[in-house]
Amino acid sequence: MAPAIPEDVNDATLHYLDVIFRLTQRAEAANTTEIAARIGVTPSGASVMLKRLADRGLIALTPYRGATLTTKGRRIALRTIRRHRLLEAFLYSVMGFTWDEVDLHAHALETAINEAFEDRMDALMGHPTRCPHGHLIPSKDGVMPQVADVPLVEQKAGARGVVRLVDTDNSDWLRYIGELGLMPGAQVVIKEIAPYGGPITLIKDAQAISLGRNLAELMAIELI
Amino acid sequence: MAPAIPEDVNDATLHYLDVIFRLTQRAEAANTTEIAARIGVTPSGASVMLKRLADRGLIALTPYRGATLTTKGRRIALRTIRRHRLLEAFLYSVMGFTWDEVDLHAHALETAINEAFEDRMDALMGHPTRCPHGHLIPSKDGVMPQVADVPLVEQKAGARGVVRLVDTDNSDWLRYIGELGLMPGAQVVIKEIAPYGGPITLIKDAQAISLGRNLAELMAIELI
DNA sequence: GTATAATCTCAAGCGCGGTCAAATTTTGAT
């Protein structure tokens, strides 16, 4: 069984680890200014906090270079992410919130719930593997499910697939994408991908949908 | 519409106001030591905090005499109590927790949810007026529903009624009372009330149930 | 009415997570 999050890990720590996890998904290391911006504090404040996290062995910190999660920190971050995404799924499917609302509520709740609550949500929903946006929900022992998602913008015209992921928490974008009917589960065919950062045209239910590059880059599909 | 809880009221403040509200339900004023015990801090710490609450106009504080809620403090306390009890009802009826578990979870969540979450729970359950233990849920503008509950131990043998309230958060007691089938909604007839603090004997489903005075004193019924 | 016990407040200090301003290191343009 997965070790529980130690009780002595407080809200702020979880928040920092969560942000660092997300930032290190694409980049090498998470830089101080970016972390500070996401948390909503000054870079100086973040710098001090990062040092504390490093002292506690939760992150590896190279001064002036950025931070990476240690195994310990990663385990805790994954648990927080699991809770966040389970909460999003719960808020959406059980409580009826819309997919552009769930991130905010989940963020407020993720440090307030305990393991029993987490397990109860998980069981109530039949152990879901994705949140409403399509993000993967790690298992209790920190393993991500295997999937066949591919970035929408890297496909070729004529490709056919199912929307699986819309990788943003921006409410406005989510609402717009929802209005277009491009939520996870939607079947689409790629009609055209304009060059030089141009829009992507999709066919859904015999309707053509034109999507700007910035939004299209958020999406991943599963080819069929 | 009821004014929302000002955002600048933090967790600790809500906790103190909640405790003071409960303590002033039966007694005149809430004394420092009792408050400190319920919060889980030293009396000195509570004393300092009470002074701060008084400075903020949330409680009326007479040194060495105790604290009472002001109108402002009462409004905030009632909102917290509403959230706590709505959460208990939600955790019980929607999430399937047992009635001895809900208090703990509700306490952890009550300062994490916002008004939208509160409203959503309320709507999902069809605007309940009681938590699983039978405590009344105040309306958004701080009004308690009117009910006809009477204390069980003040009735006479032969009285017939429905259990409406079990006034405790003690898990062990709640589990025991649940095993006896005396949860709110149970129909009972009072067979005998032994004098001098003796047990109360109830008839439920043609079965006699003997209940110690201390537990019986927690219960209220509605006569039929 | 006074001694003593119980209760409460005050003063000093602490850990946490912040702020701002100044010093330092890294980066990138020329």
Add this chain to the structure above:
DNA sequence: ATCAAAATTTGACCGCGCTTGAGATTATAC
């Protein structure tokens, strides 16, 4: 290679909610 700009860290400080220990106040016993 130099130098200005950007990023980062450091140092001094703050507010909050707590602790401990001491002193002040109130209640109780006799």
